[in-house]
Amino acid sequence: xxxxxxxxxxxxxxxxxxxxxxxxxxxxxxxxxxxxxxxxxxxxxxxxxxxxxxxxxxxxxxxxxxxxxxxxxxxxxxxxxxxxxxxxxxxxxxxxxxxxxxxxxxxxxxxxxxxxxxxxxxxxxxxxxxxxxxxxxxxxxxxxxxxxxxxxxxxxxxxxxxxxxxxxxxx
Amino acid sequence: xxxxxxxxxxxxxxxxxxxxxxxxxxxxxxxxxxxxxxxxxxxxxxxxxxxxxxxxxxxxxxxxxxxxxxxxxxxxxxxxxxxxxxxxxxxxxxxxxxxxxxxxxxxxxxxxxxxxxxxxxxxxxxxxxxxxxxxxxxxxxxxxxxxxxxxxxxxxxxxxxxxxxxxxxxx
DNA sequence: GAGAAACCTGAGCGAACGCTCCAGAATCTG
DNA sequence: CAGATTCTGGAGCGTTCGCTCAGGTTTCTC
Numbered sequence: 538x539x540x541x542x543x544x545x546x547x548x549x550x551x552x553x554x555x556x557x558x559x560x561x562x563x564x565x566x567x568x569x570x571x572x573x574x575x576x577x578x579x580x581x582x583x584x585x586x587x588x589x590x591x592x593x594x595x596x597x598x599x600x601x602x603x604x605x606x607x608x609x610x611x612x613x614x615x616x617x618x619x620x621x622x623x624x625x626x627x628x629x630x631x632x633x634x635x636x637x638x639x640x641x642x643x644x645x646x647x648x649x650x651x652x653x654x655x656x657x658x659x660x661x662x663x664x665x666x667x668x669x670x671x672x673x674x675x676x677x678x679x680x681x682x683x684x685x686x687x688x689x690x691x692x693x694x695x696x697x698x699x700x701x702x703x704x705x706x707x708x
Numbered sequence: 709x710x711x712x713x714x715x716x717x718x719x720x721x722x723x724x725x726x727x728x729x730x731x732x733x734x735x736x737x738x739x740x741x742x743x744x745x746x747x748x749x750x751x752x753x754x755x756x757x758x759x760x761x762x763x764x765x766x767x768x769x770x771x772x773x774x775x776x777x778x779x780x781x782x783x784x785x786x787x788x789x790x791x792x793x794x795x796x797x798x799x800x801x802x803x804x805x806x807x808x809x810x811x812x813x814x815x816x817x818x819x820x821x822x823x824x825x826x827x828x829x830x831x832x833x834x835x836x837x838x839x840x841x842x843x844x845x846x847x848x849x850x851x852x853x854x855x856x857x858x859x860x861x862x863x864x865x866x867x868x869x870x871x872x873x874x875x876x877x878x879x
Numbered sequence: 880g881a882g883a884a885a886c887c888t889g890a891g892c893g894a895a896c897g898c899t900c901c902a903g904a905a906t907c908t909g
Numbered sequence: 910c911a912g913a914t915t916c917t918g919g920a921g922c923g924t925t926c927g928c929t930c931a932g933g934t935t936t937c938t939c
Binding site for chain 3: 543548573574575585586589594595
Binding site: 567570682685686688 | 737814820821860864
């Protein structure tokens, strides 16, 4: 089940992933509103009808893509055990490919209005909360401050201001 | 010039404002992508062609509306002179009509990708920076922390978590 | 009142949208 | 090799989009 030797399915899954990647690229660069059946098909190099073969609707493709990018961020946060590592992660997010981070915020904004995406929002929240608990086990009253700062710095990264690592250690 | 006695123009400006209000309502509730010539016309109670009479395009209407909401936030920040006032403002933004705050973030996300909206982004940044300078005149090294926290708390407000006023004073 | 200026709108065009359908190509199974 | 399964993609339906335009109404000026 996890490994399919079937060449038919293998090629199918490769195309499915190509569609997800193309979706993230488009959303990051031009916004979630610019994601259309035809645009994502062109970006992925497949005929438009293939989009609706692998996903039952364009909206489902969008949700699937944004869920995978949320996975990535939550996993990354879960691996953080020290303040220094947190600084590294934030620095990496500021510096590396911005369009992915932008896509993450498109997801958050989308989730505000769509109850079916609320779990994704909670996953991000919970991951951040858990990280704060790990980094500040003895100072529960400072955790909300840490959470707010991380969110603020992520936002600043998206908006273009590079976060200064020195600033972070002041907590 | 500031006051037009001409009844023709007065009615026109009233409708223009109605369109801006309707736009903010729609963007806040259903996202910038849901703003169409026909939907905003229905929301404002005018015929669709009126939209393109007052604004040269639907996009220009969107930009005009988001600019006015940015005006409001920048002005509000400019009036903040003490930490207590800042706490009040943040509390107000958490509590009062969320859709306006959501619209502000739609603007920010839009501005990331559109060079012509970059000035709006800078206005928000500058206003926040100036406020930090006013509140922490003697501690320049703490200002980025304050800025990050404010941004983080605003984001949390949009995402649904009410900000605890007690948290803020810890700076 | 008459005429000019400003404001307003319904009809409709071309383009793009999401999505359905189905015939054919590729691949695995017996 | 035959048959079942999976994948592929072009045609096109009905809908909605932004926008144009020609003509009509309201308001001001004289």
